Amino acid sequence: MIDLLAILLAAVFINNFVLVKFLGLCPVMGVSKQIEPAIGLALATAFVLTLAAGLSHLVWTWLLLPLGLEWLRTLAFILVIAALVQVVEAVMRQRFPVLYQVLGIYLPLITTNCAVLGVALLNTQEDHDLAGALVFGFGAAVGFGLVLVLFAGLRERLEAGDVPGPFRGAPIGLITAGLMALAFMGFTGMGAR
Amino acid sequence: MATAVWVLGLLGVALGALLGWVAVRFRRAGAPLADAIDKVLPQTQCGQCGFPGCRPYAEAIARGDADINQCPPGGEAGIRALAELLGREPKPLSADHGVEKPKVLAVIDEAECIGCTKCIQACPVDAIVGAPKRMHTVLDAECTGCELCIAPCPVDCITMVPARAGLAGWRPSRPLPRLTALVDAARLP
Structure with a gap:
Protein backbone atom coordinates (compact mmCIF):
# COMPACT_ATOMS: atom_id res chain seq x y z
CA MET A 1 0.00 0.00 0.00
CA ILE A 2 2.79 2.38 0.97
CA ASP A 3 4.60 1.32 -2.19
CA LEU A 4 1.60 2.20 -4.33
CA LEU A 5 1.30 5.58 -2.61
CA ALA A 6 4.98 6.19 -3.26
CA ILE A 7 4.54 5.29 -6.93
CA LEU A 8 1.54 7.62 -7.17
CA LEU A 9 3.21 10.61 -5.52
CA ALA A 10 6.42 10.07 -7.45
CA ALA A 11 4.53 9.95 -10.75
CA VAL A 12 2.50 13.08 -9.96
CA PHE A 13 5.20 15.36 -8.55
CA ILE A 14 8.77 14.09 -8.58
CA ASN A 15 8.80 12.49 -12.03
CA ASN A 16 6.07 14.66 -13.45
CA PHE A 17 5.59 13.54 -17.03
CA VAL A 18 5.35 16.96 -18.58
CA LEU A 19 7.78 19.06 -16.58
CA VAL A 20 10.44 16.53 -15.58
CA LYS A 21 10.30 13.85 -18.27
CA PHE A 22 9.11 16.22 -21.02
CA LEU A 23 6.57 13.74 -22.37
CA GLY A 24 3.25 14.84 -23.82
CA LEU A 25 4.36 18.39 -24.49
CA CYS A 26 2.34 18.79 -27.68
CA PRO A 27 -1.12 18.57 -26.08
CA VAL A 28 0.07 20.74 -23.20
CA MET A 29 1.05 23.47 -25.65
CA GLY A 30 -1.91 22.86 -27.93
CA VAL A 31 -4.88 22.54 -25.58
CA SER A 32 -3.86 24.89 -22.78
CA LYS A 33 -5.25 28.15 -24.13
CA GLN A 34 -8.39 27.89 -21.99
CA ILE A 35 -9.13 26.07 -18.78
CA GLU A 36 -12.28 24.27 -19.90
CA PRO A 37 -10.87 22.16 -22.76
CA ALA A 38 -7.77 21.61 -20.62
CA ILE A 39 -9.92 19.95 -17.96
CA GLY A 40 -11.60 17.82 -20.64
CA LEU A 41 -8.27 16.65 -21.99
CA ALA A 42 -6.94 16.01 -18.47
CA LEU A 43 -9.92 13.76 -17.66
CA ALA A 44 -9.68 11.88 -20.94
CA THR A 45 -5.97 11.37 -20.44
CA ALA A 46 -6.47 10.01 -16.93
CA PHE A 47 -8.94 7.51 -18.33
CA VAL A 48 -6.84 6.35 -21.28
CA LEU A 49 -3.50 6.40 -19.49
CA THR A 50 -4.72 4.16 -16.67
CA LEU A 51 -6.32 1.70 -19.07
CA ALA A 52 -3.34 1.70 -21.42
CA ALA A 53 -0.91 1.14 -18.55
CA GLY A 54 -2.91 -1.86 -17.34
CA LEU A 55 -3.45 -3.37 -20.77
CA SER A 56 0.12 -2.95 -21.96
CA HIS A 57 1.28 -4.48 -18.68
CA LEU A 58 -0.88 -7.54 -19.42
CA VAL A 59 0.51 -7.80 -22.95
CA TRP A 60 4.02 -7.47 -21.56
CA THR A 61 3.67 -10.10 -18.83
CA TRP A 62 1.54 -12.67 -20.63
CA LEU A 63 2.62 -12.34 -24.23
CA LEU A 64 5.98 -10.66 -24.76
CA LEU A 65 7.97 -11.89 -21.74
CA PRO A 66 7.08 -15.61 -22.02
CA LEU A 67 7.87 -15.60 -25.74
CA GLY A 68 11.12 -13.67 -25.27
CA LEU A 69 9.97 -10.84 -27.50
CA GLU A 70 10.99 -7.92 -25.28
CA TRP A 71 12.35 -6.01 -28.26
CA LEU A 72 8.89 -5.94 -29.82
CA ARG A 73 7.35 -3.92 -27.03
CA THR A 74 7.22 -0.48 -28.70
CA LEU A 75 5.37 -1.84 -31.70
CA ALA A 76 3.07 -4.07 -29.69
CA PHE A 77 2.18 -1.30 -27.24
CA ILE A 78 1.36 1.18 -29.99
CA LEU A 79 -0.90 -1.40 -31.62
CA VAL A 80 -2.69 -2.19 -28.37
CA ILE A 81 -3.09 1.43 -27.32
CA ALA A 82 -4.43 2.56 -30.70
CA ALA A 83 -7.01 -0.23 -30.70
CA LEU A 84 -7.92 0.45 -27.08
CA VAL A 85 -8.67 4.10 -27.72
CA GLN A 86 -10.85 3.22 -30.70
CA VAL A 87 -12.82 0.69 -28.67
CA VAL A 88 -13.23 3.07 -25.73
CA GLU A 89 -14.44 5.81 -28.06
CA ALA A 90 -17.00 3.59 -29.79
CA VAL A 91 -18.36 2.17 -26.53
CA MET A 92 -18.47 5.56 -24.86
CA ARG A 93 -20.26 7.18 -27.77
CA GLN A 94 -23.14 4.77 -27.44
CA ARG A 95 -23.29 4.06 -23.74
CA PHE A 96 -22.25 7.34 -22.13
CA PRO A 97 -23.17 10.13 -24.55
CA VAL A 98 -22.75 12.79 -21.85
CA LEU A 99 -19.23 11.65 -21.03
CA TYR A 100 -18.55 11.42 -24.75
CA GLN A 101 -19.58 15.05 -25.19
CA VAL A 102 -17.01 16.08 -22.59
CA LEU A 103 -14.12 13.81 -23.59
CA GLY A 104 -15.06 12.77 -27.12
CA ILE A 105 -12.87 14.93 -29.32
CA TYR A 106 -9.86 14.48 -27.06
CA LEU A 107 -9.85 10.69 -27.04
CA PRO A 108 -8.35 10.16 -30.51
CA LEU A 109 -5.88 12.97 -29.81
CA ILE A 110 -4.51 11.08 -26.85
CA THR A 111 -3.51 8.07 -28.94
CA THR A 112 -0.76 10.14 -30.48
CA ASN A 113 0.36 11.43 -27.10
CA CYS A 114 3.87 10.24 -26.34
CA ALA A 115 2.99 10.16 -22.63
CA VAL A 116 0.82 7.09 -23.24
CA LEU A 117 3.61 5.08 -24.81
CA GLY A 118 5.95 6.53 -22.19
CA VAL A 119 3.84 5.11 -19.37
CA ALA A 120 3.76 1.67 -20.98
CA LEU A 121 7.50 1.60 -21.58
CA LEU A 122 8.46 2.98 -18.16
CA ASN A 123 6.24 0.36 -16.56
CA THR A 124 8.30 -2.39 -18.17
CA GLN A 125 11.51 -0.61 -17.23
CA GLU A 126 10.62 -0.30 -13.56
CA ASP A 127 9.15 -3.80 -13.21
CA HIS A 128 5.82 -2.73 -11.72
CA ASP A 129 3.22 -5.40 -11.00
CA LEU A 130 -0.31 -4.92 -12.32
CA ALA A 131 -1.47 -2.71 -9.42
CA GLY A 132 1.75 -0.74 -9.62
CA ALA A 133 1.32 -0.30 -13.37
CA LEU A 134 -2.24 0.94 -12.98
CA VAL A 135 -1.30 3.36 -10.20
CA PHE A 136 1.70 4.58 -12.16
CA GLY A 137 -0.49 5.22 -15.20
CA PHE A 138 -3.07 7.03 -13.12
CA GLY A 139 -0.42 9.06 -11.30
CA ALA A 140 1.22 10.06 -14.56
CA ALA A 141 -2.16 11.22 -15.82
CA VAL A 142 -2.88 13.18 -12.65
CA GLY A 143 0.49 14.89 -12.95
CA PHE A 144 -0.19 15.59 -16.61
CA GLY A 145 -3.65 16.96 -15.84
CA LEU A 146 -2.36 19.06 -12.95
CA VAL A 147 0.24 20.74 -15.13
CA LEU A 148 -2.19 21.12 -18.02
CA VAL A 149 -4.83 22.88 -15.93
CA LEU A 150 -2.34 25.05 -14.02
CA PHE A 151 -0.68 25.96 -17.28
CA ALA A 152 -4.00 26.81 -18.92
CA GLY A 153 -4.79 29.12 -16.00
CA LEU A 154 -1.46 30.88 -16.44
CA ARG A 155 -1.93 31.23 -20.17
CA GLU A 156 -5.43 32.64 -19.77
CA ARG A 157 -3.87 35.39 -17.68
CA LEU A 158 -1.00 35.87 -20.10
CA GLU A 159 -3.53 36.63 -22.82
CA ALA A 160 -4.42 39.81 -20.96
CA GLY A 161 -0.79 40.68 -20.20
CA ASP A 162 1.34 43.04 -22.26
CA VAL A 163 3.66 40.48 -23.84
CA PRO A 164 6.27 41.85 -26.28
CA GLY A 165 5.37 41.01 -29.88
CA PRO A 166 8.02 38.37 -30.67
CA PHE A 167 7.14 36.44 -27.51
CA ARG A 168 3.38 36.19 -28.06
CA GLY A 169 1.83 32.76 -28.38
CA ALA A 170 4.03 29.68 -28.24
CA PRO A 171 7.32 31.37 -27.15
CA ILE A 172 5.91 32.86 -23.95
CA GLY A 173 4.14 29.51 -23.41
CA LEU A 174 7.46 27.67 -23.56
CA ILE A 175 9.09 30.18 -21.21
CA THR A 176 6.22 29.74 -18.76
CA ALA A 177 6.57 25.97 -19.02
CA GLY A 178 10.28 26.31 -18.31
CA LEU A 179 9.59 28.34 -15.17
CA MET A 180 7.03 25.77 -14.05
CA ALA A 181 9.56 23.01 -14.64
CA LEU A 182 11.99 24.89 -12.39
CA ALA A 183 9.31 25.07 -9.70
CA PHE A 184 8.61 21.35 -10.00
CA MET A 185 12.31 20.59 -9.57
CA GLY A 186 11.73 21.57 -5.95
CA PHE A 187 9.88 18.28 -5.48
CA THR A 188 12.96 16.29 -6.43
CA GLY A 189 14.24 16.52 -2.87
CA MET A 190 11.11 14.81 -1.55
CA GLY A 191 12.42 11.38 -2.50
CA ALA A 192 15.63 11.63 -0.48
CA ARG A 193 15.62 11.45 3.28
CA MET B 1 11.89 -13.87 -35.78
CA ALA B 2 9.05 -16.07 -36.97
CA THR B 3 7.46 -15.92 -33.50
CA ALA B 4 7.56 -12.14 -33.63
CA VAL B 5 5.81 -12.09 -36.98
CA TRP B 6 3.18 -14.51 -35.70
CA VAL B 7 2.64 -12.62 -32.45
CA LEU B 8 2.27 -9.23 -34.10
CA GLY B 9 0.18 -10.66 -36.91
CA LEU B 10 -2.20 -12.47 -34.58
CA LEU B 11 -2.35 -9.49 -32.24
CA GLY B 12 -3.27 -7.31 -35.18
CA VAL B 13 -5.90 -9.73 -36.44
CA ALA B 14 -7.37 -10.12 -32.95
CA LEU B 15 -7.52 -6.37 -32.36
CA GLY B 16 -8.94 -5.82 -35.83
CA ALA B 17 -11.66 -8.39 -35.18
CA LEU B 18 -12.39 -6.75 -31.84
CA LEU B 19 -12.67 -3.34 -33.50
CA GLY B 20 -14.94 -4.74 -36.19
CA TRP B 21 -17.17 -6.33 -33.60
CA VAL B 22 -17.30 -3.13 -31.56
CA ALA B 23 -18.13 -1.09 -34.65
CA VAL B 24 -21.14 -3.32 -35.34
CA ARG B 25 -22.19 -3.83 -31.74
CA PHE B 26 -21.94 -0.19 -30.71
CA ARG B 27 -23.04 1.40 -33.95
CA ARG B 28 -23.83 5.01 -33.27
CA ALA B 29 -27.24 6.37 -34.00
CA GLY B 30 -25.73 9.51 -35.53
CA ALA B 31 -27.89 12.23 -37.01
CA PRO B 32 -29.65 10.84 -40.09
CA LEU B 33 -31.62 14.03 -40.70
CA ALA B 34 -28.46 16.16 -40.69
CA ASP B 35 -26.87 13.63 -43.06
CA ALA B 36 -29.78 13.92 -45.47
CA ILE B 37 -29.70 17.72 -45.35
CA ASP B 38 -25.93 17.75 -45.80
CA LYS B 39 -26.31 15.74 -49.01
CA VAL B 40 -28.60 18.39 -50.50
CA LEU B 41 -26.27 21.29 -49.69
CA PRO B 42 -23.79 22.25 -52.43
CA GLN B 43 -20.65 21.50 -50.35
CA THR B 44 -18.93 24.75 -51.30
CA GLN B 45 -17.89 25.19 -47.64
CA CYS B 46 -18.07 28.94 -48.28
CA GLY B 47 -19.50 29.95 -44.91
CA GLN B 48 -21.99 32.45 -46.35
CA CYS B 49 -24.76 30.88 -44.26
CA GLY B 50 -22.97 32.04 -41.12
CA PHE B 51 -21.78 28.55 -40.19
CA PRO B 52 -18.23 27.25 -40.64
CA GLY B 53 -19.23 24.86 -43.41
CA CYS B 54 -22.02 22.89 -45.02
CA ARG B 55 -22.09 20.17 -42.37
CA PRO B 56 -22.52 22.57 -39.40
CA TYR B 57 -25.27 24.38 -41.33
CA ALA B 58 -27.01 21.04 -41.99
CA GLU B 59 -26.83 20.23 -38.29
CA ALA B 60 -28.25 23.65 -37.40
CA ILE B 61 -31.16 23.14 -39.78
CA ALA B 62 -31.78 19.71 -38.30
CA ARG B 63 -31.82 21.20 -34.81
CA GLY B 64 -34.13 23.98 -35.96
CA ASP B 65 -31.58 26.71 -35.25
CA ALA B 66 -31.24 27.87 -38.84
CA ASP B 67 -33.65 28.55 -41.67
CA ILE B 68 -33.44 26.82 -45.05
CA ASN B 69 -32.89 30.01 -47.08
CA GLN B 70 -29.35 30.88 -46.01
CA CYS B 71 -27.37 29.16 -48.76
CA PRO B 72 -26.61 31.41 -51.77
CA PRO B 73 -24.58 28.83 -53.74
CA GLY B 74 -27.46 26.39 -53.51
CA GLY B 75 -29.80 29.12 -54.73
CA GLU B 76 -33.48 28.68 -55.44
CA ALA B 77 -33.04 25.08 -56.52
CA GLY B 78 -31.26 24.23 -53.27
CA ILE B 79 -33.96 25.87 -51.17
CA ARG B 80 -36.64 23.98 -53.07
CA ALA B 81 -34.83 20.68 -52.48
CA LEU B 82 -34.49 21.48 -48.76
CA ALA B 83 -38.15 22.47 -48.51
CA GLU B 84 -39.18 19.25 -50.17
CA LEU B 85 -36.92 17.18 -47.92
CA LEU B 86 -38.22 18.83 -44.76
CA GLY B 87 -41.84 19.21 -45.88
CA ARG B 88 -41.79 22.99 -45.58
CA GLU B 89 -42.77 25.84 -47.85
CA PRO B 90 -39.93 27.14 -50.07
CA LYS B 91 -39.03 30.76 -49.37
CA PRO B 92 -36.82 33.29 -51.17
CA LEU B 93 -33.12 33.44 -50.41
CA SER B 94 -32.37 35.56 -47.36
CA ALA B 95 -30.71 38.78 -48.56
CA ASP B 96 -28.52 38.93 -45.42
CA HIS B 97 -26.57 35.91 -46.58
CA GLY B 98 -25.84 36.95 -50.15
CA VAL B 99 -27.27 36.66 -53.61
CA GLU B 100 -27.34 33.74 -55.99
CA LYS B 101 -24.62 34.03 -58.60
CA PRO B 102 -23.72 31.93 -61.60
CA LYS B 103 -21.11 29.35 -60.79
CA ALA B 163 -17.24 28.46 -64.85
CA ARG B 164 -16.94 27.27 -68.41
CA ALA B 165 -20.24 26.23 -69.84
CA GLY B 166 -20.61 23.37 -72.26
CA LEU B 167 -18.55 20.26 -72.62
CA ALA B 168 -15.26 21.76 -71.38
CA GLY B 169 -16.75 22.76 -68.05
CA TRP B 170 -18.88 19.67 -67.58
CA ARG B 171 -18.34 17.71 -64.39
CA PRO B 172 -20.14 14.52 -63.50
CA SER B 173 -22.69 15.53 -60.90
CA ARG B 174 -23.12 13.52 -57.77
CA PRO B 175 -25.60 10.82 -58.66
CA LEU B 176 -29.12 12.12 -58.17
CA PRO B 177 -28.48 14.05 -54.96
CA ARG B 178 -32.13 14.87 -54.50
CA LEU B 179 -33.30 11.31 -54.95
CA THR B 180 -30.73 9.82 -52.56
CA ALA B 181 -31.66 12.48 -50.01
CA LEU B 182 -35.32 11.54 -50.34
CA VAL B 183 -34.56 7.86 -49.98
CA ASP B 184 -32.51 8.59 -46.87
CA ALA B 185 -35.31 10.73 -45.49
CA ALA B 186 -37.81 7.94 -46.09
CA ARG B 187 -35.62 5.65 -44.03
CA LEU B 188 -35.84 7.94 -41.01
CA PRO B 189 -37.57 6.32 -38.08
Missing part, protein backbone atom coordinates in the same frame (compact mmCIF):
# COMPACT_ATOMS: atom_id res chain seq x y z
CA VAL B 104 -17.62 30.81 -60.85
CA LEU B 105 -14.09 29.49 -60.48
CA ALA B 106 -11.07 31.12 -58.89
CA VAL B 107 -8.11 31.71 -61.18
CA ILE B 108 -4.68 32.76 -59.97
CA ASP B 109 -2.70 35.10 -62.19
CA GLU B 110 0.43 33.03 -61.99
CA ALA B 111 2.77 35.83 -63.08
CA GLU B 112 1.63 37.96 -60.16
CA CYS B 113 1.60 35.23 -57.49
CA ILE B 114 4.33 35.68 -54.90
CA GLY B 115 3.86 32.26 -53.28
CA CYS B 116 2.69 33.45 -49.87
CA THR B 117 0.41 30.38 -49.27
CA LYS B 118 -2.29 32.56 -47.69
CA CYS B 119 -4.93 31.49 -50.22
CA ILE B 120 -4.00 27.84 -49.66
CA GLN B 121 -4.77 28.20 -45.98
CA ALA B 122 -8.05 29.96 -46.73
CA CYS B 123 -9.33 27.36 -49.19
CA PRO B 124 -11.89 25.14 -47.46
CA VAL B 125 -11.72 22.36 -50.04
CA ASP B 126 -7.93 22.23 -50.66
CA ALA B 127 -8.36 23.24 -54.28
CA ILE B 128 -5.19 25.36 -54.38
CA VAL B 129 -1.78 23.76 -54.76
CA GLY B 130 1.58 25.41 -54.24
CA ALA B 131 4.44 25.80 -51.82
CA PRO B 132 6.02 28.74 -49.99
CA LYS B 133 7.72 31.13 -52.45
CA ARG B 134 6.51 29.01 -55.34
CA MET B 135 3.69 29.79 -57.71
CA HIS B 136 0.24 28.56 -56.70
CA THR B 137 -2.55 27.40 -58.92
CA VAL B 138 -6.20 26.40 -58.63
CA LEU B 139 -7.50 22.95 -59.45
CA ASP B 140 -10.61 23.68 -61.54
CA ALA B 141 -12.26 20.41 -60.71
CA GLU B 142 -12.03 21.01 -56.95
CA CYS B 143 -12.80 24.76 -56.81
CA THR B 144 -16.29 25.50 -55.52
CA GLY B 145 -16.15 29.22 -56.27
CA CYS B 146 -16.60 30.25 -52.65
CA GLU B 147 -14.37 33.36 -53.02
CA LEU B 148 -12.74 32.81 -49.62
CA CYS B 149 -9.29 33.00 -51.20
CA ILE B 150 -9.73 36.51 -52.60
CA ALA B 151 -9.56 38.49 -49.36
CA PRO B 152 -6.31 36.97 -47.98
CA CYS B 153 -4.33 37.50 -51.24
CA PRO B 154 -1.83 40.35 -50.60
CA VAL B 155 -1.23 41.07 -54.29
CA ASP B 156 -4.82 40.68 -55.50
CA CYS B 157 -3.88 38.16 -58.15
CA ILE B 158 -6.99 35.98 -57.77
CA THR B 159 -9.99 36.64 -59.97
CA MET B 160 -13.27 34.83 -60.27
CA VAL B 161 -14.18 33.77 -63.79
CA PRO B 162 -17.46 32.21 -64.89
